[in-house]
Amino acid sequence: MPERVAIIGAGYEGFRPLVSDLSTRELMFEAASRAYDDASVDPRRDVGSFICCTEDLWEGWSITDEMVPDQIGAAGRPLCTIPADAITGIGNAAMHVLAGVADVVVLEAHSKAADALSKKQIEDLGQEPTLMRPLGVDTDTLAALEMDGFLKSTGYKVEEVDEIVVSSKRRAMHNPRASFGASLSKDEVAHASAGSSPLRKFDRAPFAEAGIVLVLASERWARKNRCDPVYLDAVAWSSSLPWFDGGGFSAAGYAKDSYSKAMRRAGKKKDLRAFDLLEVDDTFSYKALQHLHSIAGSKSETRRVIAGAGPVLNPSGGALGVGNLLEASAIHRLLECYLQLKGQAGPVQVKDARTALVQSWRGIPTATGGVALLSR
Amino acid sequence: MSSKVSRYPGTEVTHDDIEANSYLMTHYQAELKYAWTSGVATGRYLKGLKEGEIWGRRCDGCGRVMVPPRMYCELCFRPTDGWVKLRDTGRVVTYSIAYVNFDASRRQDPIIVAVVEVDGASPMMGILHLLGEVDPEDVKIGMRVQAVWKKVEDRSGAITDIVHFRPLGGR
Amino acid sequence: MNVPITERLAAGSEVRAWEDTIPFRYEYTAGVAGEKFLRGLRDGEILAGLCPSCGLTSLPLRMYCVDCYAEVTKSVRVRPAGVVRALARGARTFAYVEFDGVKGGLVHTLIGSARVGSRVVVRFRPKRQRVGALSDVLGFERSG
């Protein structure tokens, strides 16, 4: 990357399966207020651009962009929606800084998943309409197919997937932002009910609600204003063909590609030992394994990380423990890393954390994801 | 199109093609259900409507009284400060006459749509609603209007608890 | 400077949600390539795209090559037999099947039993019942 971009503040609200007392807009206002306080900025005066990561329909709007400005201080200002996860979002925010559009950029994403009663139908609408959707294959079935294909083609054992579930759920017990922490045995995970085998109950992250806001600034601005930022050293995102269109099961091409590009932009050699912690997408348990495998580059390296030698994997408890936050999933991972690097992660704090890697994925049926590298 | 280009891609499917089933179409239907949490501001607004009252929200930063009410002021970016009971009268800011339904099908009788600036709120603070008990040609911008409420027992805490606005003092 | 909402709900009885439904009805064209593919199914054939530029044969049939982005106007008949690469077992079992020499594959119902690695054939609906849709294929079943 031509230069680093600083994350100078973060704020959030919610992190429950159902935030029943606040509307979407109020949830966003709460998160934004806290972020601006953390960053000591006035959105009406200091912020040059606002980006919201959100997709239509989850919130029951056909044009969600309309409903964003007021509660994050963006009314009458340069604001846009990037319907993607926050890795793409933070990449675009960084480009606004680097291009010289703005010194300070706000990135927002939220989930009000419980408002949507027809989640399955919304997911189905994401499928190609002529050659896929008429099959009546839902997201869980597609995930089960991919899980099967991944395990069979790589030789990972299902027990290794169970281990990820157990450790994520256990970590989540201590994360105040997690709603789905549990102390489960491998046996309980393995024998939980299966909707579409090999996928079982605990393999899919349940939905949760939250609003999250990050404030970014140019390094120059951050220094001038005596911020104590976390730096975005590099970010990259990429799309490959989904497995059923020829992308293959074993490695997630988008994860591999964006990891390589991000490390190159940061001027780093590809080695996960450069990081103190990783927040890797685990919307489905097997995806955590697949994503880790894709960036670690080998089975032995992947197993080494899972065994606890090297960076800490998903100290937050991941999506399996915190919940699937829809478009706020990736910004949640960025938030966890921001808190870790600032030493503010509380009971889930990784000791002396200086560097972190975030990896994300857009979910089924996409093959899009990204990687962001953070340090302090 | 560039004058350097001679081929313009695209295959038109005409109305006749559809009638004649010339192409293989895939049909799909979805009913997306929602339960939107009303939150603090809209929840209170709906409660007021049920009681036959229109409530706004005051910002002490800019001094505006806003309707529909919200818990934050978008100009000052600060929380709003208090509830203000507005009157159920107002002024037509603009209006239009709809001859079609939301799916673009024709209506039997046109409906009159208006933005009504509510008395007690700040200037230009309007809400979207319908006008009734008036001929389309008699509607004027600036016209004074009053809410016509549903009977108390029929109200549910909804914007439709107001049937429509009618000219102040009747027809 | 930045203060959160000063007044929050304080009683369970104040919690409220507004309920409504958004109805959508769609009629999709299959596209230039999709139309050709569906007509192929009606004729009992699986058509894959053949890229004139890089020679890639791929499924599903597309107007463009996913590797080199050249325009694909030619399609080739694929032998309707392939290998199961993944299975999802539920009320119905679905299989992802790849065909010999073709990039990509098809997801459809598994008829009978099979395992990952099994060779299967495409079973079409009887000819007169076919309409030019994905349902012209009944599914995959084990060959031999």
Next chain:
Amino acid sequence: MIKRRVAVIGAGMTLFRRRMLETGRELSYEASRMALEAAGMSMKDVESVVIGTAPDAFDGVHMKGEYLIEGAGGVGRANTRVYVGGGTGVFTPVGGWWHVASGLFDTCLVVGEEKMSPLRPHPQSAFWSIFDHTTERPLGVTLLWIFALEMRRYMHAHNVTEEDIALVAVKNKMNALDHPCAQIASKITVDDVMNSEKIVWPVKRYDVSPPSDGAAAAVLVSEDVARKFTKDPVWIDGVGWNVDTQYWTNRELCYPAYVERAARMAYKMAKIEDPRRQLDFAEVYDPFDYKELHHMEGLLLAKKGEAPRLTREGVTQRNGEFPVNPSGGLLGVGNPIAAAGMMKVCEVFWQLRGEAGRRQVRGKRAERGLAQAWGDLLQCGTVITMKG
């Protein structure tokens, strides 16, 4: 301080029609391929892709940006979908602009796509769900209602007649006769507009652009790359965007302040102090005829209330002193939302390259032009200025 100059070196588009056989992916492919050919590039030269497409509800595919990626050439690349409702079309190259201007990418393919025909019985039904679910939808609100409310307010504020407004539809549909991709080009009169079916008064049938399917694309590159591929780059010298409060019933509708703020952002970047003098022509967003007038004022191309007079006097004709919508605009070429805005940017490119043929403004190559779009709940302005 803007870091790097960004050039447009190729553009392409499909036909605009009420319904097309091509899927959204295929439309995106056709437009992209044409833009690449015009630039003399192949997809392997492209590092990033920006996709612009409006509501998922139109195409009937959720996460439409993801769905379109393979058609837009995004496999193996960084893809970004940008979205500001109807303002998306002009915002798409703005997104491409920051990809290149930031230095993160040297090349970016930008693609605007919309397929409105899948939604039955009519694309209008998707617009019901753009309104507030609790305080507006129960009233049965439609998009046409609120356009009519805005049009009425504009007429009231400046004493504008329906006939004045109809002149825009007459001009744009006529201009579109020279556009080979146009969907509803025709020679009509003010009377034809006045006598056309009343939909939501004051809006009548001919005041409105049609729903359409289509795509348009352009190739954006850094200065170094531009020099390698062409002697004739077109430079993007100003970009601006702005979104106003969602409480549209709390705003003075007779003036699009958000368009002015977006324009001022772009003008500042392009060092334009007197847009009427420093620009040669403009592609102004015209989904409805009054919108062209409304937006000309927001863009500071006319004083408040002055646009109808300029139109009456022929100033905005293709051969006039300041041509507006020489392409034929949305009223003549068609309105596949994000593709329509992108079409305007392509038109500016072709005008500045002298490739607009019979549409060339004042019969010659122009030096500087602007494209603008509007979107969300009467709420968003997007602006781009370009220089030959």
